[in-house]
Amino acid sequence: MNPYDHAHNLARALRESSEYKGLLEAKKKLEADPKNKEMLLDFRRCQWEMEKAKAFQKEIDEVTKRRMAQLAELVSANPTVQDYLMAEFRFGQVMADIQKILSEAVSEWFKAAAEFVVDNNE
Template sequence: MANVYDAAYNLEKAIRESDDYKNLKQFYENVMNDETSKRLFNEFRETQFQLQQKQMMGEDLTDADVQKAQMQFSLIQQNEAISKLIQAEERMGMILSDLNRVMMKPLEDLYGMPGGFQ
């Protein structure tokens, strides 16, 4: 009988050894080693977190909130190091989403989830 925890740890190891993860890690380090990129990235992440908190608490986003986020996003898109990091994050997110679908397949098959895990 397969030990699912061993398989999970093997999957973690495979993720860490993947080129996609290594690229993500390198792009993250590049951003963190450049003071301007690091400051822009951290400010953007803080704004994202604040907006998510507001939404989770049922608060409406103000025009000022939206404008601030748009301005910061525009700035980070112009920063090549951050832009590469965001692309690598998106790629890693897609991979993890795909892996999640694979792991949820037994439950989907068992329960016949409406619409599946698409």
């Protein structure tokens, strides 16, 4: 069997996995109430702003910290949003595990690619 056939089989297995089906079901429940979806989006926006500030080594202001704490409290008290986040985490873990397996299988390709990177400082 060629690699493309295996990839299609893997795609099918992912679609049929309990983790993916659980994610779709949790998403459906989340979207049934627009307030839940908006809460999650607010949480993610605030999370993104904090991550961006850290990446650029900027200090996170107190207003943003308080807002994040409030949003985290709201999210943790909402079972529908929590269920979605857990389903997302579980499926993300499956994807990360598969990525690791694939990366390890072709590790020589990564090594070769790293050897031939152009360094502008040389």
